Amino acid sequence: MPELLFHGAAGEVTGSMHMVQVDGRWLALDCGLFQGHRREAEEKNRRWPMPAQQIDAVVLSHAHTDHAGRLPKLVRDGFDGPIYCTPATRDLCAYMLPDSAHIQEEDAHYTNKKRARKGEPPIEPLYGTEDAVRCLKLMRTIPNNQPFNPLPGVTCSFNEAGHILGSAGVLVKFAKTGKLGDALYFSGDVGRFNQPIIHDPASFPQADTVILESTYGGKQHADGETALKQLFDVIDRTIRRGGKVVVPAFSVGRTQAIVYYMQEWFDAGRIPCIPVYVDSPLAIHATHVFRAHPELYDHQARNLQKRTGEFLRNQCVEYIHDVADSKALNDRREPCVIISASGMCEAGRIRHHIKNNISNPNNTLLLPGYQGEGTLGRRLADGATEIRIFEEDRKVRAEVVQLSGFSAHADESELLRLMDPLRGRTKHVHLVHGEADAQTKLLAALTQKSFKASIAKPGERVAL
Ligand SMILES: [Zn+2]
Numbered sequence: 494m495p496e497l498l499f500h501g502a503a504g505e506v507t508g509s510m511h512m513v514q515v516d517g518r519w520l521a522l523d524c525g526l527f528q529g530h531r532r533e534a535e536e537k538n539r540r541w542p543m544p545a546q547q548i549d550a551v552v553l554s555h556a557h558t559d560h561a562g563r564l565p566k567l568v569r570d571g572f573d574g575p576i577y578c579t580p581a582t583r584d585l586c587a588y589m590l591p592d593s594a595h596i597q598e599e600d601a602h603y604t605n606k607k608r609a610r611k612g613e614p615p616i617e618p619l620y621g622t623e624d625a626v627r628c629l630k631l632m633r634t635i636p637n638n639q640p641f642n643p644l645p646g647v648t649c650s651f652n653e654a655g656h657i658l659g660s661a662g663v664l665v666k667f668a669k670t671g672k673l674g675d676a677l678y679f680s681g682d683v684g685r686f687n688q689p690i691i692h693d694p695a696s697f698p699q700a701d702t703v704i705l706e707s708t709y710g711g712k713q714h715a716d717g718e719t720a721l722k723q724l725f726d727v728i729d730r731t732i733r734r735g736g737k738v739v740v741p742a743f744s745v746g747r748t749q750a751i752v753y754y755m756q757e758w759f760d761a762g763r764i765p766c767i768p769v770y771v772d773s774p775l776a777i778h779a780t781h782v783f784r785a786h787p788e789l790y791d792h793q794a795r796n797l798q799k800r801t802g803e804f805l806r807n808q809c810v811e812y813i814h815d816v817a818d819s820k821a822l823n824d825r826r827e828p829c830v831i832i833s834a835s836g837m838c839e840a841g842r843i844r845h846h847i848k849n850n851i852s853n854p855n856n857t858l859l860l861p862g863y864q865g866e867g868t869l870g871r872r873l874a875d876g877a878t879e880i881r882i883f884e885e886d887r888k889v890r891a892e893v894v895q896l897s898g899f900s901a902h903a904d905e906s907e908l909l910r911l912m913d914p915l916r917g918r919t920k921h922v923h924l925v926h927g928e929a930d931a932q933t934k935l936l937a938a939l940t941q942k943s944f945k946a947s948i949a950k951p952g953e954r955v956a957l
Contacts, residue, residue, distance in 0.1 A: 495667050495957040500542040501525060502926040503949040506865060507559040509926060511704055512542055518644050521551045522663055522679045526562030529867040538563060538619055545570035550643040553578040554681030555660035556585035562593050565624035577643055579651055580634040581659025581786045585745055588778035590625035596840055637661060648673055655684030655694035656901050657746040658789055664698045676700040677957060683903040687717040689750045690794045697911050701920045702957055707927030708902045711934025720898025727859055727894050732767060732828040736855030741843040741870060743836035744776035746901050747861045749783050749805055751832055756807050757797060770822060772813040772842050773834040780805050823849050836862045838869040848882045856891040861899045905938060922946035
């Protein structure tokens with residue numbers, strides 16, 4: 494009998510990894526990096542639910558680090574099976590995994606300098622660039638809605654998730670007496686309706702068991718229009734007071750969305766053509782991937798492209814490659830928008846921009862995405878008045894704005910809207926990828942709609 498084993502993103506948000514066992518073979522749904530409190534994440538990132546060689550295949554929902562970022566570690570530890578994903582997910586991983594490897598190598602280097610001072614032996618990086626490259630070679634791309642067989646007796650297909658470019662939910666069907674039945678659906682990360690650039694999430698397929706993300710259980714996002722107005726107002730008032738808007742954003746998705754909106758507002762003459770700097774090599778690569786996949790654009794994005802003859806490009810938008818050019822942004826005095834990674838302010842060039850701009854009351858720190866527990870982004874979102882960054886203290890005097898409606902994740906009503914057609918068919922819903930409070934609330938909402946549901950626990954096994 495097929496079996497489900499929860500490993501990561503069970504009772505927490507990061508480290509997405511759910512194991513499916515069929516006839517003694519193991520299929521991993523996602524293989525994400527644990528993030529947050531450093532020491533704890535470090536320890537979790539070195540542990541597998543079983544030896545890596547015993548995992549036969551991976552099906553990957555999307556390219557975000559908390560879903561794909563531990564794949565090179567899996568390969569380093571002995572996995573050499575196929576990794577299935579959509580073409581855009583592979584293209585994004587081609588940049589994101591080597592970048593993540595680079596961060597791991599730097600982290601280990603930094604830790605080892607500290608350890609050497611204490612006379613402690615050095616630690617190995619979680620994985621290196623060569624592991625990321627080997628991992629990419631194992632990837633097999635499958636477009637949405639096309640069946641494939643990751644294991645004997647198992648048929649999967651991807652279903653548009655509307656979360657980031659290339660993102661998908663995964664339908665897993667099991668062969669029983671020669672007939673495919675008893676489907677499992679893994680939602681992956683579910684996007685919002687009416688998000689910029691990409692398509693809306695597709696309807697969930699009928700399934701007996703659903704693994705559902707719960708990031709925004711109990712939450713209602715502002716509707717798209719209100720969120721967009723908030724974004725416009727924040728940028729507009731910062732320009733008026735002569736400040737800079739610093740935006741920590743995931744390199745994929747939020748960065749392109751903000752550039753997309755700025756391009757629309759420039760085009761419509763709603764905002765003066767101030768410089769927009771995209772200061773993240775990874776975001777630049779991701780933007781190339783967006784341009785390479787116009788088949789994934791929604792109606793409005795196609796229109797903008799047709800109307801202006803450009804996409805995510807404009808005379809005001811500048812993509813910054815070199816570190817020297819990134820540093821030179823510190824000397825700019827005129828109003829501008831600086832978009833940089835990482836999205837939760839934990840790594841990357843954004844930390845320099847925060848350090849240099851956070852104490853000027855004319856500036857704005859705009860947090861467009863979810864901020865995980867234990868991250869600098871979360872402390873700022875929660876109203877920290879002072880932060881420590883690069884071993885220096887900084888007073889927080891800039892305006893700090895968290896945009897909730899500008900999320901890449903569905904809110905509770907959107908999740909329930911997608912679940913509704915499954916009422917009466919789905920036997921059990923397992924909630925993953927959420928903090929305790931969000932999960933408890935979504936559980937209550939699903940129960941009220943007569944779904945049988947529970948919050949997945951790490952190590953929990955379920956017969957399918
Ligand atoms: Zn995601």
